[in-house]
Amino acid sequence: xxxxNLQSNILGANELxxxxxRHTFKDSRVLAVNLxxxxxxxxxxxxxxxxxxxxxxxxxxVIEGDLxxxxxxxxxxxxxxxxxxxxxxxxxxxxxxxxxxxYEALSASRLDLVFxxxxxxxxxxxxxxxGEDFRVVxxxxxxxxxxxxxYPLIFREARVVLVNKIDLLDYTxxxxxxxxxxxxxxxxxxxxxxxxxxxxxGIDKWSEFLLEEVRAKIS
Amino acid sequence: xxxxNLQSNILGANELxxxxxRHTFKDSRVLAVNLxxxxxxxxxxxxxxxxxxxxxxxxxxVIEGDLxxxxxxxxxxxxxxxxxxxxxxxxxxxxxxxxxxxYEALSASRLDLVFxxxxxxxxxxxxxxxGEDFRVVxxxxxxxxxxxxxYPLIFREARVVLVNKIDLLDYTxxxxxxxxxxxxxxxxxxxxxxxxxxxxxGIDKWSEFLLEEVRAKIS
Numbered sequence: 001x002x003x004x005n006l007q008s009n010i011l012g013a014n015e016l017x018x019x020x021x022r023h024t025f026k027d028s029r030v031l032a033v034n035l036x037x038x039x040x041x042x043x044x045x046x047x048x049x050x051x052x053x054x055x056x057x058x059x060x061x062v063i064e065g066d067l068x069x070x071x072x073x074x075x076x077x078x079x080x081x082x083x084x085x086x087x088x089x090x091x092x093x094x095x096x097x098x099x100x101x102x103y104e105a106l107s108a109s110r111l112d113l114v115f116x117x118x119x120x121x122x123x124x125x126x127x128x129x130x131g132e133d134f135r136v137v138x139x140x141x142x143x144x145x146x147x148x149x150x151y152p153l154i155f156r157e158a159r160v161v162l163v164n165k166i167d168l169l170d171y172t173x174x175x176x177x178x179x180x181x182x183x184x185x186x187x188x189x190x191x192x193x194x195x196x197x198x199x200x201x202g203i204d205k206w207s208e209f210l211l212e213e214v215r216a217k218i219s
Numbered sequence: 220x221x222x223x224n225l226q227s228n229i230l231g232a233n234e235l236x237x238x239x240x241r242h243t244f245k246d247s248r249v250l251a252v253n254l255x256x257x258x259x260x261x262x263x264x265x266x267x268x269x270x271x272x273x274x275x276x277x278x279x280x281v282i283e284g285d286l287x288x289x290x291x292x293x294x295x296x297x298x299x300x301x302x303x304x305x306x307x308x309x310x311x312x313x314x315x316x317x318x319x320x321x322y323e324a325l326s327a328s329r330l331d332l333v334f335x336x337x338x339x340x341x342x343x344x345x346x347x348x349x350g351e352d353f354r355v356v357x358x359x360x361x362x363x364x365x366x367x368x369x370y371p372l373i374f375r376e377a378r379v380v381l382v383n384k385i386d387l388l389d390y391t392x393x394x395x396x397x398x399x400x401x402x403x404x405x406x407x408x409x410x411x412x413x414x415x416x417x418x419x420x421g422i423d424k425w426s427e428f429l430l431e432e433v434r435a436k437i438s
Contacts, residue, residue, distance in 0.1 A: 038257045038258045038259060038339070038362075039257045039341050039362060039366055039369065039370065040257060040359075040361065040362025040363045040366060041362075042363075066369060067342065067369060067370065068368075068369070068371065069368055069369050071365055071368065071369065090342070090372070092311065092340070092342035092343055119342070120257070120341065120369070120370075121311070121340060121341070121342055122258050122339065122340070123286065123309070123311035123338070123340055123343070124311055124342070124343070140259070140361065142259065142359065142361035142362075142384065142387070143257075143258060143259025143260075143361075144259045144261075146290055147258055147259060149287075149288055149290065150258065150285060150286060150287070150288055150290065150339070151258065151286065151339075152287065153309070165361065167390075168361070168387065168390055171386075171387055171390060172417075173417070198391075198392070
């Protein structure tokens with residue numbers, strides 16, 4: 001009898017490329033952070049503030065994901081760090097192949113920390129491992145506190161949740177306690193930082209956290 | 220000689236079902252409005268306010284799209300209108316088949332206007348015709364004014380753009396003039412309403428517009 005064994009452990013193309021990226025990031029001792037959120041939650045502005053804090057302490061690079069434009073990349077470039085733009089041409093997420101190529105273009109010089117700003121979307125990016133060290137979800141106060149339960153996957157996979165636009169808390173109906181309870185349910189180990197990229201509030205603590213993570217990876 | 224003609228006009232499954240929905244909506248003389256936006260732009264709150272304005276003038280129904288939860292449907296139900304929940308189980312948009320089935324479940328009684336609240340996402344929903352009469356994109360002030368150029372397809376396909384959370388304009392860096400210029404470039408014929416679902420600002424005009432559209436369809 002001829003028996004055909006179907007391999008159940010065949011990795012999808014993305015998973016293979018993500019694994020390759022993970023090796024690359026490890027070998028070059030660079031911390032890779034995947035930033036995800038809805039459109040308009042403030043990923044780029046958070047990056048601008050973070051670069052201001054860490055730019056003279058670390059060698060930073062940014063991979064910018066966007067459907068069509070290079071607006072965010074041009075904003076980041078003004079901050080004096082290396083940027084590579086990926087245009088997904090309508091695709092709602094980055095994948096590991098795109099990031100691998102972008103990192104090659106980025107890493108001509110030695111980097112300590114590379115930010116990967118994903119396409120603005122709470123659904124698709126959650127499903128694609130980019131080989132990153134960890135994932136960060138940005139949620140802004142003005143989006144409402146129901147997002148954790150409505151988009152659980154992206155919150156479940158996050159190591160860090162940045163609650164942005166905290167300066168607008170009093171002008172919205174956002175229930176911070178409910179949000180924190182929901183997050184505890186979906187992802188009990190997530191680290192939360194309250195920030196306002198606009199006023200700079202909380203950016204210090206978040207930047208210190210990143211600095212510690214880079215040191216831990218380098219050592 | 221045998222010639223094989225490849226039909227270039229084979230419609231995709233979704234397009235066929237969208238056409239079927241369009242016929243159904245026409246035959247039952249119901250106006251179908253597809254509401255799309257980022258997560259947290261305020262679609263559900265806008266619906267709540269709109270139902271308060273139109274609930275005693277029109278027979279309203281709502282089809283609620285969401286990945287997993289029925290939170291929004293329960294909010295709408297409290298307003299005393301008929302609601303059907305579609306859970307897409309992780310898919311980032313509604314399709315015409317889902318909407319056709321939901322409308323069957325909804326239309327036991329005669330309706331004048333059915334709102335279809337799409338999954339919160341600025342990318343995927345734009346690609347799926349649901350057979351609706353027209354599309355509405357909600358963009359909130361707090362998301363930043365760069366969204367039109369970053370997500371052009373969804374704005375290009377919209378008949379109406381609702382600019383929500385206008386009460387927060389002074390607390391953000393949103394450049395309304397830039398936004399309006401960008402929108403004119405991408406979609407010169409889009410109708411724009413400035414609203415605040417939270418304070419009720421602008422909901423009157425938007426509701427009057429809907430009332431006119433329903434009358435035009437019925438007559």
